[in-house]
Amino acid sequence: MLQNIKDYELDELKSKMTEIGEKTFRAEQIFKWIYSENVDTIDEMTNISIELRNKLKDNFELKRFKIIEKQKSKDGTIKYLFDLLDGNAIETVLMEYKYGKTICVSSQVGCKMGCKFCASTGISYIRNLSSGEILEQILKVEKDENTKISNIVFMGIGEPLDNYDNVIKAVKIINDPKGLNIGARHISISTCGLVPKIYKLAEENLQCTLSVSLHSTNNEKRSELMPVNRTYNIQELIKACKYYINKTKRRISFEYALVKGENDSIENSKELAKLLKGMICHVNLIPVNEIKKDGYKKSTNENIMKFRDDLNSRGIVATIRRELGSDIDAACGQLRRKNLK
Numbered sequence: 001m002l003q004n005i006k007d008y009e010l011d012e013l014k015s016k017m018t019e020i021g022e023k024t025f026r027a028e029q030i031f032k033w034i035y036s037e038n039v040d041t042i043d044e045m046t047n048i049s050i051e052l053r054n055k056l057k058d059n060f061e062l063k064r065f066k067i068i069e070k071q072k073s074k075d076g077t078i079k080y081l082f083d084l085l086d087g088n089a090i091e092t093v094l095m096e097y098k099y100g101k102t103i104c105v106s107s108q109v110g111c112k113m114g115c116k117f118c119a120s121t122g123i124s125y126i127r128n129l130s131s132g133e134i135l136e137q138i139l140k141v142e143k144d145e146n147t148k149i150s151n152i153v154f155m156g157i158g159e160p161l162d163n164y165d166n167v168i169k170a171v172k173i174i175n176d177p178k179g180l181n182i183g184a185r186h187i188s189i190s191t192c193g194l195v196p197k198i199y200k201l202a203e204e205n206l207q208c209t210l211s212v213s214l215h216s217t218n219n220e221k222r223s224e225l226m227p228v229n230r231t232y233n234i235q236e237l238i239k240a241c242k243y244y245i246n247k248t249k250r251r252i253s254f255e256y257a258l259v260k261g262e263n264d265s266i267e268n269s270k271e272l273a274k275l276l277k278g279m280i281c282h283v284n285l286i287p288v289n290e291i292k293k294d295g296y297k298k299s300t301n302e303n304i305m306k307f308r309d310d311l312n313s314r315g316i317v318a319t320i321r322r323e324l325g326s327d328i329d330a331a332c333g334q335l336r337r338k339n340l341k
């Protein structure tokens with residue numbers, strides 16, 4: 001099987017060029033065709049001789065996804081279901097914010113984590129995405145919509161830190177001025193709480209935002225919502241987050257999905273403020289997406305606002321995430337689940 005040419009960082013591609021008897025500057029030319037020109041085929045790399053293009057085709061493939069389904073919401077959110085060309089499919093969402101276009105990328109086909117409120121939970125883990133497949137989501141959407149994306153969030157299907165090496169490699173290419181040239185501060189990596197990987201990420205010296213799905217301050221409840229908590233409980237998670245903040249000097253964003261009657265009382269907001277006291281952080285309150293089968297209900301708007309105001313009054317910066325694409329199954333896993341039925 002040919003290797004996806006987007007799976008290489010620039011230095012790796014330079015080494016590959018040497019291996020096939022070519023000059024290293026060819027790698028920079030190829031990078032430009034892929035990440036600046038967003039070409040569909042190696043044949044479009046017209047400043048490269050036909051002989052070399054043929055050699056490249058003998059050694060690499062330039063993998064482009066096919067669009068299985070594309071849904072556009074009234075608010076402009078676009079959800080893609082991509083065919084990975086091996087019988088698997090993933091989702092990618094393009095959202096429009098005041099500060100630019102944000103893409104939510106998937107990092108795995110399926111997920112092992114089994115969070116109760118997540119629509120991907122019904123889809124078992126199949127495999128990791130390669131770094132090239134992560135990048136292709138961005139390139140394909142940019143090409144299809146003829147647009148430039150300014151922010152990337154790793155919040156689609158999969159636990160990004162469970163596919164650590166490929167995600168970090170993709171982040172480096174996204175960030176590379178010769179790659180997609182998007183600043184690290186415009187990249188957000190989410191995790192459900194894989195503690196050892198948070199320590200590892202702290203050592204990477206990346207300026208990305210870390211977004212931690214917390215959702216409860218009570219170990220018993222959190223374990224029920226998020227089985228990962230049985231391996232790494234809240235205290236271990238918070239300790240790792242404090243280490244991360246100390247090491248990177250970056251603020252952590254804590255995601256807290258409000259589920260009616262489960263974690264949305266003022267008592268809960270008090271506990272949350274106590275847990276996060278003194279940390280440089282931000283709380284992102286998410287009106288949970290209802291998945292009928294699982295029976296979790298969205299908290300009322302009134303409760304959500306009370307929760308936010310209570311956190312703010314206790315010195316914890318909290319905002320409510322805008323619900324985008326609610327008319328098009330834009331929550332993680334929903335479109336894919338619908339198509340797989």
Ligand code: SF4
Binds near residue numbers: 114118121156332
């Ligand atoms: S919320 Fe994220 S980590 Fe949890 S099951 Fe869904 S995709 Fe996996």
